[in-house]
Amino acid sequence: MSAAPRMPIESGVPEPFQYMHPTMQKNFGQWKYHDRPRPGVLHHVAKSGDQIWTVRAGTQRQMDVYTIRKLCDIADKFGDGFVRFTIRSNIEFLLSDEAKVAPLIEALGKEGFPVGGTGNSVTMIAHTQGWLHCDIPGTDASGVVKALMDELHEEFIREDMPNRVHITTSCCQINCGGQGDIAINIQHTKPPKINHNLVANVCERPTVVARCPVAAIRPAMVNGKPSLEVDEKKCVCCGACFPPCPPMQINDPEHSKLAVWVGGNHSNARSKPSFQKLVAAGIPNNPPRWPEAAAVIKKILATYKKDAKDWERMNDWIERIGWARFFELTELPFTKFHIDNWRGARRSLNASAHIRF
């Protein structure tokens, strides 16, 4: 008889202090202020007088073990052997000695890791899985981000923006990438193409019907087989029916486009957190380098950089200059699609004489 199978130790989230830089352990909750000696470097001073320097570098997030080991070598040789990752997949090297900062940065440069992403920079783009691993993607994720970060590299290593810029991408309308100052997301433009032969076997029909946000799906018999039908007048092409029912193919090499949204802001600084707003759509999903999407993003960033005041996030800036001016300055077209018609849309209409000329 074979041994009883190993049962998991349900240890949950590990306690972090065992992996934390000693200076951070010692001064936990006792920090006084910080400044940024240069882009990519944070200098935090504790009430005790202790100091810690953080050197932040960009990574590709999806890393091979060699890249990770290389980063470890650098951390051991030039740093204190302690690192952390940010929510945006930047790596942070933690140093208790200022003298180590410059050599570490040099070493990172040699190995091709951009140092930056702090303060008023365009930091690493938050992204998702895409063609590399997901089962429902309309485009890739890592590739889109690599292509865009190549273009935005200069803005990552500098701190020339009015405020920090957080960009996100998502490879389907589900939006795992969340939202940010700028979000580049898949936007399907045609209803799903249904493979009626497979529906019966593959799909829980009631579940699929329930998944549609606009109740456009109804059960139907199609050439003798129980299947599903989509009311194409109602369908908003969101793709929500695809995960529970892969035969409802929403992804289309040509008609799955990219849309760009701006002004998503999660911090409570100044205004309350705000959702992203549509600014551009119909952008071709064009691998391997998505030049059309890159052009839109760069135009928006250049305009923001030029026109916004210090400390204005993308949403603060647009709030001040107004949407008419935003479309004027970015030279993006304003269309009927920009006028909301989803629940609570009235909230988005201008019910005032507040107009900029």
Add this chain to the structure above:
Amino acid sequence: MSAAPRMPIESGVPEPFQYMHPTMQKNFGQWKYHDRPRPGVLHHVAKSGDQIWTVRAGTQRQMDVYTIRKLCDIADKFGDGFVRFTIRSNIEFLLSDEAKVAPLIEALGKEGFPVGGTGNSVTMIAHTQGWLHCDIPGTDASGVVKALMDELHEEFIREDMPNRVHITTSCCQINCGGQGDIAINIQHTKPPKINHNLVANVCERPTVVARCPVAAIRPAMVNGKPSLEVDEKKCVCCGACFPPCPPMQINDPEHSKLAVWVGGNHSNARSKPSFQKLVAAGIPNNPPRWPEAAAVIKKILATYKKDAKDWERMNDWIERIGWARFFELTELPFTKFHIDNWRGARRSLNASAHIRF
């Protein structure tokens, strides 16, 4: 054979210049600035250098011919014979000579007409018809206003408020009175009592069914007669079914209460126009002097007067101090009824860490 009936001359809105003070005609569209020498008096200076003084006085709106003639006598004897009425039923005497201001004010005082309602005062309350004339009122209008203005008289003749205060009343939930910084409106709390014997003869049943905002009405046979039925779980007691169907008696001497709303603002100054928000309900409809309602209004006004900054309208003030503080300072209870559940209610939830302590 009798003479042909007289047909109306469809003259429409009369041209105003024939009744307008000459100084105003002459400087039409050419005014430079104004100031307020004292409460109740406006002093407008034209680019030409011409000046006009306006003395504003309160009236009961529903005036007998004697009162109107008395005002005319005063205008002829002490003024230039030209007057106008404001949107709030205040009368304005127009004078081209400053020397006439004081005597005119004295004469008005003698005859019992309060001079004020300008600038940062509590001006005349906008009201409606009520028991005096309307066919669907839950309370009176002129009486409520008379009772309240007696209490607020001091604030009408002074300019001690942070900004102008516009109060409105409405004698049913239809709200002919509009809204304002403070609105006192009827709020029914029980579904209509239906006189099933009358429905068939008096009511267009489909029309009535269509009038209900929550689709709580359905046609039904009640003891043999075609009538209407109300789903009391759904009914929001709005009274919309009453005008098209008087047998659906919504008014109730006890259960038709008063509710107080604040923060309605129509001007575009600073923030965009805003709707009123519920602050107090369940207030007895208590003629002839509605003391309970008066007490709530006075408490809100006193708090606003004490706490608001210059130029803050009621809504600006509350926007700054927050609703928690508003309820704390006014000592009004906060209940589950204050949390919106109508369309787009989510907009009214606090989706941020913005909290005042």
Add this chain to the structure above:
Amino acid sequence: MAKPMHPTPRIDQLESGPWPSFITGLKRLANDDGKPYQEMVIDLLGQLETSYETRKGYWKGGTVGVIGYGGGVIPRFTELLDDNKKPKFPAAAEFHTLRIMPPAGMHYTTDLLRKMCDVWEKYGSGLIAFHGQSGDIMFQGAPSKNVQPAFDEFNEMGFDLGGAGPAVRTGMSCVGAARCEQSCANEQKIHRMLVNNFLDDMHRPALPYKFKFKVSGCPNDCMNAIERADMAVIGTWRDDMKVDQAEVKNYVASMGRKKIIDNVITRCPTNALSLNDDDTLTVDNRNCVRCMHCINVMTKALSPGDDKGVTVLMGGKRTLKIGDLMGTVVIPFKKLETDEDYESLVEVAQNAIDFFAENALEHERTGEMIERIGLVNFLEGIGLEVDPNMISEPRQSSYVRMDGWDEEAAKWFERKQQAA
């Protein structure tokens, strides 16, 4: 010798206090021996006292009007009957109101007011309201037989009935250019052109529901137009506001820097104001939203620019039946100089009313219709192009079908080119 007064202990309590009393006024009429209205008012007081006692209203509607018109009179018949089903207060059993439109801006000579009183003491109760919430003079309380002659006399004086029922309603315009330095428009002209071009829709109610015009000369919106009109016309300006820096310095000197910062600079909704260290003011005119606040506070130093015009909003109304609605911008800026300009404004109103007449459900207001069919369809229906000034922000939801994007984008660029 007149019929005796009814005891009115409750409403009597409304005679005391500093504010003018409508009860005292009514009693004055009730004591007017020999006047045609005396008994009517005595009985009116009787019924009103009853309402105060029982907390119930006792009027019902009906159909009373004048020859040639379908509206403008609000008929009232008493429902308060005695045991033999006879009116308890017979002299006030009929108590109809005539809604008469005043001169735009509500200007009066004493002579005009006296004439109106004379007519109303002959045919009515002697009770007049200046004015109703929609801007009518309300001649309140006439028996059915007197409605026509009373109207005929007012009509001969140059006055006309206002609106009631599913019709174009009486409009309102602020005092504006007649006496206000903030005025950016000829309010009375706009008001009169709009209403007087739709008198047929006013006097012969045949619309799905009411339609109201209101005109304010500047964004202070003293007529509550944005919230209370189906079509609101608001004066505004397109160029830079006028700044008299010398006067600015006077304000700073008299009020102090801190107060200017706290009352003006920090109150600007778009941070378009900056107080320079030399006490002059810099205005970021491109980002000023014409809210009026700074101009209101520093009326001597600041004023609207010269390139004046109007913003048009549609769809405002009160609660029934989907909840209160503010108007929505449908024309961000419109110049009003030439006759053509004014006519084209009337045309916009015409298109809106025609579309409303054809597409609104029964008892559905313009704003409710827009809510139901969507702003985009409404704009297409009345022939206006979409514009970013019509929204406070673009859509947040990705739930929309956007094929056809390229066509729509092309339209925009075309319009831009034509504009250029």
Add this chain to the structure above:
Amino acid sequence: MAKPMHPTPRIDQLESGPWPSFITGLKRLANDDGKPYQEMVIDLLGQLETSYETRKGYWKGGTVGVIGYGGGVIPRFTELLDDNKKPKFPAAAEFHTLRIMPPAGMHYTTDLLRKMCDVWEKYGSGLIAFHGQSGDIMFQGAPSKNVQPAFDEFNEMGFDLGGAGPAVRTGMSCVGAARCEQSCANEQKIHRMLVNNFLDDMHRPALPYKFKFKVSGCPNDCMNAIERADMAVIGTWRDDMKVDQAEVKNYVASMGRKKIIDNVITRCPTNALSLNDDDTLTVDNRNCVRCMHCINVMTKALSPGDDKGVTVLMGGKRTLKIGDLMGTVVIPFKKLETDEDYESLVEVAQNAIDFFAENALEHERTGEMIERIGLVNFLEGIGLEVDPNMISEPRQSSYVRMDGWDEEAAKWFERKQQAA
């Protein structure tokens, strides 16, 4: 000698440019002669190139897991078949991902990272993502047979699988107290207590849908918690912020008055800041909404107060299916000092998850449920009292049945009394 590389002209173009290239990394693995993962990565590149060519994805899900758990692994099987229905890239036909929860705050020693690499080169593709959007380390690409042994080794190292499916999900907390002067909470402790108390709901998916915790130490919300968590815990403070007037003067001196006014004073959402004529700063702490802006700008001069605690919001999530939802405040302020304090926070989570489990529809998130049943019912369901801090404004609509007002009012006064 390894199988040949597939031609990958398209993804090859992602090797150029200044940003680190995941393709270069994958190729490095693909060229790793003799390594267990070599052929898998060669074929992975082949499939990825195909996706770049056809613009289609080729993965499908399935069921792969570890003994004792119902989730935490994302199974992927190739759908890219050749003419005989065999995988076109067989070595990458199975490419599963293990979601492993990192130490709270994502702190690592190089030693730990190296150990993780060693495990993953033995059992997986050698490709690791630090981190997924929900905060897991994603060990990407293992054949089915290796999932269990890989997990066993990580598990022995003290690491556990994260969430997937309709379950409590992996949580996140910011660096916070470990390195941030703004921190008002012990983020890692809150994070660990919340997640680790619901491991059963994480490892054995049985909820209507996912439930996520996120913890940010201050209102800057570096974890996007309000928008991306079903339960967000945000650090804040109740007393006055700390002001070092000497440092304020330094800022004024170095930045200049105008810049301070334009960048700080005018940016306060509630005008709670006033710059005095002597260059000191007055803070209206009762009206400060703890937005953090002024503190962020003048980090040396201003800092949060001493009476720290947390605000709890619930119901945040992304688009599916009614549109994006931000969380709503359900606890305006909660002290977190004693063990009891922390336990009562876990209790709140427990109540929310229990209510969610019982009342949410299938595939309905907490926020959607709140939207459907109304905040008031949700609060009653989880035993929390209504509070004005939960709303940005009271109701605008009179369409509500308000009998029962007196009872509700009484409740409020009672609570006030007990509080006093």
